[in-house]
Amino acid sequence: MKKLLIRSALLEDAQSLFEVHRNSVETLCTGDYGPDQIAMWLDGRSPATYREAIAAGNLWLAHTDRLQGFIEIDGNEISKLFVRGDAAGLGIGARLLNEALQRIKNAGHAKAYLESTLNAEMFYAAFGFQKVGEGTFSRGKSPVSIEIIKMELDL
Numbered sequence: 001m002k003k004l005l006i007r008s009a010l011l012e013d014a015q016s017l018f019e020v021h022r023n024s025v026e027t028l029c030t031g032d033y034g035p036d037q038i039a040m041w042l043d044g045r046s047p048a049t050y051r052e053a054i055a056a057g058n059l060w061l062a063h064t065d066r067l068q069g070f071i072e073i074d075g076n077e078i079s080k081l082f083v084r085g086d087a088a089g090l091g092i093g094a095r096l097l098n099e100a101l102q103r104i105k106n107a108g109h110a111k112a113y114l115e116s117t118l119n120a121e122m123f124y125a126a127f128g129f130q131k132v133g134e135g136t137f138s139r140g141k142s143p144v145s146i147e148i149i150k151m152e153l154d155l
């Protein structure tokens, strides 16, 4: 892989973020969730979805000659982490997560929190995140929901 760089996302990255988000969900999450759940997850998203987090300086991305993955934080929460399907397993998620954890720690938080997809639980556990609960996530009025694992890490 070409050299990987991490930087804050800019508004002009919104379209690529949308594409990587969709690609990641459609390629890496289909083992644990069915077609209805994947469709619900992506329903209603557009490049505009990322604007607020970008403007707040809460979204970073990893890129080579193209966008490979991104991470978003909200307070002490890791609210999004998605890596392009064909770039998974190369250490990009770990690089992005380390960056976000450092930011959360520097902001004075004692714990980091996240709601993991079933497929990512072992990835976060390898960083020391511990399960603190279970829940479901749904969007809008959709009757479809996806199961998530609530996890915390002492910083």
Ligand SMILES: CC(C)(COP(=O)(O)OP(=O)(O)OC[C@H]1O[C@@H](n2cnc3c(N)ncnc32)[C@H](O)[C@@H]1OP(=O)(O)O)[C@@H](O)C(=O)NCCC(=O)NCCS
Pocket: 024, 025, 028, 029, 080, 081, 082, 083, 084, 087, 088, 089, 090, 091, 092, 093, 094, 095, 115, 116, 117, 119, 120, 121, 122, 123, 126
């Ligand atoms: C989960 C995800 C972010 C991990 O990113 P990645 O770049 O593929 O992971 P990395 O290559 O950085 O892996 C880091 C370590 O975690 C391990 N790991 C990665 N994915 C794993 C998985 N699904 N299960 C178990 N271990 C995993 C790797 O083996 C690696 O361990 P090592 O350093 O001992 O080799 C990525 O696979 C992804 O985007 N998945 C789909 C979207 C998603 O579920 N995001 C989480 C939303 S909460």
